Amino acid sequence: MILDQVEILSRLILAILLGGLVGWERESHSRPAGFRTNVLVCLGSALIMIVSIKFYTLFQASRTNDPGRIAAQVVSGIGFLGAGTIIREGFSVKGLTTAAGLWAVAGVGLAVGAGFYFSSISATVLIIITLTILSIIERNIVQNGGEEALRIKAYDQPGQIGKIGSALGDYDVQIIDVSIDHIDNEPNIYINLRVRLPADFEYSQVISHLTQTDGVIQVELKDNSS
Known part of the structure; x- marks a missing residue:
């Protein structure tokens, strides 16, 4: 797969848009990881995936070259950023949803970087549904309890x-x-x-x-x- 400059720029812009949608929802609820954080996570993940693909096209002759090796580090590395959004308050722990959201947004960025547009856009829609509609359902369950x-x-x-x-x-x-x-x-x-x-x-x-x-x-x- 050969990525030209227009394709690379298109993927990075799409990553900004999709990450921004999730970040806007988090920002509206004053969560630790808001608009800019989600944008940067998605953009950075997309860039890392693009770099991985470029490495693969440049060094296809190498048997040890795997385009997923660099991108795989995003999955583990995002855990450190997510941990920073988790706060212990009294006997409870808050921020788990935000941390999970960052992890999911990183996945969206990787999908965009790999050119999986349908998967990335569908995942973004489902993430927003999870953070909004399911949040309302969750609150109703708690109140009914x-x-x-x-x-x-x-x-x-x-x-x-x-x-x-x-x-x-x-x-x-x-x-x-x-x-x-x-x-x-x-x-x-x-x-x-x-x-x-x-x-x-x-x-x-x-x-x-x-x-x-x-x-x-x-x-x-x-x-x-x-």
């Missing part, structure tokens, strides 16, 4: 989490995960809770009860998307 995320603003004083836990226990609300945010030069703390609600749960009553708890300033629902 009786789980909610709460963010509580409270005074920074001893035993505060215990008081909140006791208030939730009065309504048989189970705490699944908890983390605390400290803001510089602010005397308050922000407690993030992921809770499982009983079948007869009435959110307004619990909010009212938590607000009246000593030391609690504000209670609000937190976006549970990932």
Whole structure:
């Protein structure tokens, strides 16, 4: 396969467009790897695949020459970049979806670089569907399962989490995960809770009860998307 300059440029531009589509979705949700990151991953992967193909055409006489050897390093190397988007928050881990998205975008870039246009475009569409439509379905499943995320603003004083836990226990609300945010030069703390609600749960009553708890300033629902 001989790649001329127009074909190479076309593949690189397509990689930018496809990576940008996925990056735009991630950017709109303020994820660690946003628009530019996804564009660069897809573009870089496409370039590496093009270089691999060019090497193969230049050194076809060599039995050890394999166009997939250089490209294969993208699959393993993207793991280091993906690991940087994974964040541990309290007892939970966030950023796995973004890391998996980067890995998938790298695959799209390799496909574009190899000239597999139908595969790369189809994969991009499916990636975006996974990150949008399936995300909505996932949130509905979580909500139907009786789980909610709460963010509580409270005074920074001893035993505060215990008081909140006791208030939730009065309504048989189970705490699944908890983390605390400290803001510089602010005397308050922000407690993030992921809770499982009983079948007869009435959110307004619990909010009212938590607000009246000593030391609690504000209670609000937190976006549970990932």
